[in-house]
Structure formats: structure tokens, C-alpha cells
Amino acid sequence: MPSQDITQRFLFEHADVRGELVSLNQSYREILAKHEYPEPVKALLGEMLAAAVLLSSAIKFDGLLVMQARSSGPLSMLMVECSSQQEVRAIARYSDDLSGDGLRDLMPDGVLAITIDPSKGQRYQGVVALEGESLAESLAGYFDSSEQLPSRFRLLADGRTARGFMLQALPADRQTDPADRSETWNRLSILADTLSVEELMALDNQTILHRLYHDEDVRLFDERSVIFRCSCSAERSGNALVSLGREDAFVLLDERNGEIEVDCEFCNTKYAFDRAALSELFDQARDHAQNLH
Incomplete structure (x- = not known):
């Protein structure tokens, strides 16, 4: 079983590709316990929680990362905050006549804003349309186009556990030949796509990486804890x-x-x-x- 409330980075020793795996249990449940959300809202909020932790772990900064999705649909807002110390809180707003299941039904014509609010320095915000069938697809599109960092995401949540997997290309360093870089990225992405829902939800990080990349030289870094903590006072x-x-x-x-x-x-x-x-x-x-x- 996945460890409780952790995020863990991994790196390919001979390729310019990094990754992150996140597992949220207690922190996710504490957030849901504050509100009586319908099941589809619980699932999407869990996916966004996992995504925010993935992104905050990948970005080196001291401060706050805020992900906010808004739409004119029955789910009008999802908002997640994750600090550089992996402290999370989240909220959703939805109409009483909520209907549908999944991102396209609940947040049609939605927009996702990702804000980095550092303790020191300039605030940065990127905005992307919520396109595709899932939040994972929208995030991949954002990084592919806006940040020029090809990325792949898997996000799953069921009201009890939220899991996230990110694979992201890095600037040329270990591999400088464009053809080699492209081949490596395609191979690692295809292998990532073979990870089943059941495996991501049930297996620990080390087992997942061995299952996907046993022929690759992968370095798995130490776990970092994630907790629910509200910044109100x-x-x-x-x-x-x-x-x-x-x-x-x-x-x-x-x-x-x-x-x-x-x-x-x-x-x-x-x-x-x-x-x-x-x-x-x-x-x-x-x-x-x-x-x-």
C-alpha cells in the first residue's frame, strides 16, 4: 500500500527526465471532513490536491502555490493551496443541482490558474483552459505549450486516497542529441501509460517504479511529508x-x-x-x- 501523505521525487540517471509520486490519505480526508461534498466533487478536489503537491515539489521556491479552477458549470470553483513545506488546504464551490460526472460535465468552459506566490520576489501566474477529458490532460497541455516542458500526469482520487504521478522532460544535459531525447521521452511516456488505476492506487512508490522502469537507472529520493494545515488565525x-x-x-x-x-x-x-x-x-x-x- 502507498505510504501515508508523502511526496517523492525520482530522476533518471542517464536521461533528462524527472518525476514525482504523491500519496494523500489523512490530509485529503481531513479536508473532506470540513465540508459535505458530493462524490464527483470529492474526486476532482482530490485530483487537484495531488496535482498541486506534484507541482509545488517540482518547483524550487519558498512560498505558496495556488491552483484555482473556475467555470460557469455546476462546479463553479476548485481551489487548492500548497506551501513549499507541503502544507495543503482546499475548497470547492458547486450548485445545489449538481449533475454530471467528470471534468467536462462539471466544469465546461473552465479555466485553470496556477499561481506561484513566493515569500520573496515576484508573483507569477499562468492560465490555461480546462481542455480535454481530465485535469491531468489540461495540465499536460499547459506545460507542453506554456512552459515548453513536455509533461505527463496521472491523477486519481476516490474520496479516501488521492494519488498523483508526474513525468517531466528537463532541459538538455545528459542527452544533447534531439533524436535521442525524443526517443527516450517517448519510451518513458509509453511505459508510464501502462500503469493501471489499480496499481497506482494500491502499490507503493518503489514498487511502481520497478514495475514501470526496471530496465532503467532510476534514483528515488527520500519521502517528504504532506499535511493538512489551514493558514487562518x-x-x-x-x-x-x-x-x-x-x-x-x-x-x-x-x-x-x-x-x-x-x-x-x-x-x-x-x-x-x-x-x-x-x-x-x-x-x-x-x-x-x-x-x-
Whole structure:
């Protein structure tokens, strides 16, 4: 069986190709436990979770990767955040009359945005249409065209376990002849396509790589843990109220009968602020501003 909540990189020693395998169990279930999603939404959200971890592991950065899919269909939004420390959270929005099964039915005319928000440096965003029958196909199309990095993805989720497999070509280094590079990429891709749904869901990473690439020289790196962790906090909720301004915040407080509740959409945690708490927030904000001058 796959290990619990890990991502693991692998590299071909004699080819310019890398890969990543991700397995999500507890973190995926914790996210689903926060909301009562229909089964098709659970599956697509799990696929996007696996994809976000795959991409965040492949990109060297310190910060946050955000994947957001939007459409005019019955599933209007999927959003996943994965930090460079492999901390994940996710949310979906859908209509009450949800019907259909799969990406094409649930998110017709959808658009996928991939945002890299580094702790330091410039924010980057790429956008691609959700084309094809699956999220995996859409991601492959994005990297083939936008990033010029031929890529293949397998994404599976069943409401309990989410699995992801990525194969990606690298810039020429070990193989400089274009014909050799093309032949190697095609061979490794064809072998990857032989991996069955049952194998990806049931086998551990080492067994999968041996099953696919026993004739290749493959280096499997150490596992890295993935966990569910929401970035919400009382402080961040308080800052959102302070951004309203003192007058508007206290008007809102009166409208809410003396208590403002700020809900986190991701984890359903509620942060409550009464008049004393709100006054303290603005006093602290005033003192902080004065100390800056």
C-alpha cells in the first residue's frame, strides 16, 4: 500500500527526465471532513490536491502555490493551496443541482490558474483552459505549450486516497542529441501509460517504479511529508476587520447584535469578536502605526 501523505521525487540517471509520486490519505480526508461534498466533487478536489503537491515539489521556491479552477458549470470553483513545506488546504464551490460526472460535465468552459506566490520576489501566474477529458490532460497541455516542458500526469482520487504521478522532460544535459531525447521521452511516456488505476492506487512508490522502469537507472529520493494545515488565525481575521476601518467595523458590529463572526471557508473555523475585542484590535493597530513613525 502507498505510504501515508508523502511526496517523492525520482530522476533518471542517464536521461533528462524527472518525476514525482504523491500519496494523500489523512490530509485529503481531513479536508473532506470540513465540508459535505458530493462524490464527483470529492474526486476532482482530490485530483487537484495531488496535482498541486506534484507541482509545488517540482518547483524550487519558498512560498505558496495556488491552483484555482473556475467555470460557469455546476462546479463553479476548485481551489487548492500548497506551501513549499507541503502544507495543503482546499475548497470547492458547486450548485445545489449538481449533475454530471467528470471534468467536462462539471466544469465546461473552465479555466485553470496556477499561481506561484513566493515569500520573496515576484508573483507569477499562468492560465490555461480546462481542455480535454481530465485535469491531468489540461495540465499536460499547459506545460507542453506554456512552459515548453513536455509533461505527463496521472491523477486519481476516490474520496479516501488521492494519488498523483508526474513525468517531466528537463532541459538538455545528459542527452544533447534531439533524436535521442525524443526517443527516450517517448519510451518513458509509453511505459508510464501502462500503469493501471489499480496499481497506482494500491502499490507503493518503489514498487511502481520497478514495475514501470526496471530496465532503467532510476534514483528515488527520500519521502517528504504532506499535511493538512489551514493558514487562518484569529490575528488574520482581526486584520481583515481592521482593514474595514473603525467606523465601518463598529457599524457592522451593531448590525450583528454586538458580535462579528469571521468564518474560514477552508476549515469552517469561526472567529468571534465582541465590542471589547474589536476595540482592542483598533487600539493595537493604532499603537503599531505610531511605533512605525
